[in-house]
Amino acid sequence: MNTDMKVLIVDDYSTMLRIIKNLLNQIGFTDIDQASDGKQALEKFKQANYGLVISDWNMEPMNGFEFLQAVRAGNHNNNVPFIMATAESKTENVIKAKEAGVSNYIIKPFNAETLKGKISSALAE
């Protein structure tokens, strides 16, 4: 897996940001930015060229689904692999995310192996 890319991770829980960052480091990713909500993430996203985005769903003021929609509707890097990593496991939410163009969807809590598999699959698309 090519790990030589910039990754943006988004979560309103500092604990989760740290866990994901640690797991990404183990996989081999070292260039990692982080944001604590969709709005902050969107600002960062517009200013850099990310190769992968991993975002939570439940955040304020902009949630991860709205962030996904904004990324896909934008003109900049709108095909970026986007993984939703969330505790939201309702069918309608997964369908909404899929329709909005999510690349993969991971249910929390997850382990390094699951994350690696989903990243690998998202980057291969």
Added chain:
Amino acid sequence: MGDYSHDQVTKIISSVMDKVKFNKIKTAEDELLAVIAETENASAAIMDSCEVLQGIAVNCGNKDKAILEQVNKIFEACAFQDITGQRLLKVIKSFKNTDVIINQNSDSEQLENGPQLVGKGLSQDDIDKLLTGAK
């Protein structure tokens, strides 16, 4: 009591009850927020130690892969703080809508977002099938 009408007495009792309920609910909210803050601090302390152990294990070479694996499991388990925090926030949100709940006119949607109870939401396998199925 002879100096007050029935309506006045009802209003006074209702007012006192509202204050009691509000104070108790506020206290419960504060306690739950404190739980979230304390678990966040504890998780940070656990992860600090994990990072130190990861550094030591890496410097010791391949024979300490087993230690790294176990430290990683501790790291992954710290996700409990996010999950439990979201569950507690769902409860706090329901407290904040006390009027609606007391009137048995609850907007249950507010409790649907966030982590699902065991057996209620989709599993990772279900989600994988759902995502793959329509692609």
